[in-house]
Amino acid sequence: MWAYIIRRLIAVPFMLFGLSALLFWLLYLRPGNAALTNFGLVSPDQTKDAVANLEKDLGLDRPAVVQYFDWAGHALTGDLGESLKNRRSISGQIGERLPNTVEIAVLTILITAAIGIPVGILSAIRPGSWLDYSLRVVTIAGISIPSFWVATLLLILPVIWWGWTPLHQNYVNFTTDPLENLRIVIWPALVLAVSSAAYVARIVRSSMLETLYSDYVRTARAKGLRERVVIIQHVFRSSLVTLLTVIGLQFGAVLGGSVIAEQIFAIPGIGLLTYQAVFNVDYTLVLGVTMVFALMFVLINLAVDILYTFVDPRIRY
């Protein structure tokens, strides 16, 4: 298995290189640059020297290939450079904000598992019942309703009904005040968990239904095992590989969803940073953040692959 892990890790830099090159090119093709966003519509006195000087200062006057490889060269040494907009260190900005995003993602996955798995199991063991139908309706609704809409309702309805808002304007880090922090991040996590829990519930249900009537389950029942043992140890366990795959993918989706959730709930995370960087054509910042997202996604998938071997001993690398 170690050989497999090493092979996967060796592939990571190549993948990041390809991804960053593609992303840089897409940003480069876009009209305008970070220097122009500074000036707005630009009057003639600014076009004479100021825009050119700022472009030179930011290195935007160089050919695209030079700009990219200059960035990539520094990135290889762990130096992601400075934001083109506010001139602050990108590593510093990511370091400040990444824990906030990771916290929301982890909390979302925990809520997803805590809701999605029991709902899926309940639905699967009573197929065709009113409970099953009700849960299927709820899960379809959960998948269909966009997160930003759920978030907007969550912000507006309580304030109309009770004069209370879940929005906290002063973000507090987990290390500073865990309870206060949890009161802040629970809401974006709940919003993101709505669709992912619904998705997980449907996957668990269908995966369990596939095995519920198989021969080995019938044998387990015939042996006189209690129904709970049959369901949990035989039926559900066989669904774990599928479940792990889905949760791994959901983790990536949650990281992507954090862009919207952080924007709505005013969480100073990496998603909000990405949103602002894209609008400012701050390509060094966009590339830096995307590399971190991509790296996290790769590592999560690697972890999921490793976990397969624990939940299904037949899997070997």
Next chain:
Amino acid sequence: MDDRANYWTRYRNRRLSRRTFVAGSGAAAAGAAAILAGCGDDDDNGGKTATATSSSGGSPSASAAASASASASASAAAATRGGTLKLAKQQVDEGMDPGLKVVNNLDLLPSLYNRSHLYQVSTNTMLLDAATAMEQPDNTTIRFTIRDGMKFHNGDAQTAEDFAYTWTRFPTLLKEQGSQANEANWGFIDTVTAPDAKTVVVKLKAPSASAPVLMATTIFSIVNKKQAEADSKKNVQNVDAGAGAYSLDKRDATGTRVVRFKDYYKHEKPNAAFAVDSPYIDNWETSIIVDNAAAKSAFLAGNLDVYPQLGQTVSDKLEFESLKGQKNVTAKQVDTTEARFMAFDNVKFKDIKARRAILEAIDSKALIASLYAGDGLYDGPVGVGLPAFALDQKTLEGYRKFDPADAKKLWEAAGKPASKIRIQANQDPRGSSIAEFIGQQLKQNLGVDTEVLVNDTTTWVARAREPQKQWELFIVPYNFSTTPEIYNMTMMDPAAFAGVSWNFQLDQADPDVQATAKALRALVAAQSQEIDPAKRKQKLIDMQKYALDNIVPGINLPVPGHSYLVYNSRLQNVPEADWLKGLGLVNQTLWLKA
């Protein structure tokens, strides 16, 4: 409770009795979710009644209006000292140097920095701040006497030398560091000297009617020379280098917080913006809230004092109506601060018949009826926000003739200069609705194919700047400014945005466009250098009529009749007429009702 005490400090300091433990365990079992959802009382408005601070008298040389002063004094008598003003903004600032960055930092600059004086639009009055006198011995000289004993937040004394330094560094900041303040804001300055520690003498390149008003804007905030010189780039982007009423307490990704500066000077002679012992409010907190629904939620829950965001008003009348009846909400109708300009690509539309065809094909009355619910105004080159100089509504209406039959004839007579009219807008929701409306009108009345292009701001700016325009009409939203030159004329002056962005350059290859641009520039310069108010008004009328008669370099679109100011009822002494016209965020006589 000290809001800086963190969880661990409180945990360590807490004494847990048996009764507390038993009660706590029961509560925890029953209501973990409720604890998470619980809404803490973070209202720290512990107000203390201030002493009455009224005193009579206006500013020595700047004519503080008696009524404004009286109103300030009356309000000061009832004012309560203390509390935290809570605001929101959408993006983190790009820096705190007032000469370099003027975007997303309006919560900081007016608090951290002082200025020689402010300008109150509603009374056309200069309100002295760091200066105790301001005089113009001749048409090209402005002399300031500055007050004694002012200190920067780091303890340095603020002297005339700091003023001279601040006001002469603009060209270098623009050229070397890409300042967001351009020559339209400071180009009138020739030299600034400090003959002694209390006197600053500004020599102008030519007489300038707008100079005193422009010198009251944020970019003229005084920075500490020593701190700026100590920086390798000679800027104060990331340090508090001001001598304003508040000093910086927090600035990070979640927002900013400024607190009362203990050594802030007294204004012995109060005016509409300053009382003797102002400011009344202790702290200002600004949170980063990107989403408008989130800002609304926070505002209605009482966690924000102004809605929607810093420096913005509610522009939708329906939303204003819905907010008006809410608990603890004050909603007022004020003069509009919105403006929108629709530029031509002046090379494609060099024939006046084509420009007139566009103008006559747009039904401005219908635009006002459908997009502003009937509450709209015609706008001209000076802008309705400056009624002393703007053309009256009847005159402007005369320039907005809707005649589709004539429009079609003119379009054909001009040789149909475009087979398709592309209208470029940005993500301003109202601007894109206007673009759609105009697109429909042109399609219907000129029989031409139209396309509305809506892009993010960066792409939109790049589209404006490209020499080969990928659009025929370009819509720009902007807000009120205090002088004609930096208000609607910024969009129209060839020496400002019109030159590069609308192909209306003074050295444009097309001789007709060049001649029109030169004529308009000369008229702009003439009014700018006219000191006599009556003569200036006439020159402004001449300038406007030239632009309107020639329909260059675009069309001032109708504006909403009103904007809507919405704030928490605990906020007192709000200068409604001037809130979005420069005085809202620097008015130190604002106070919070406990």
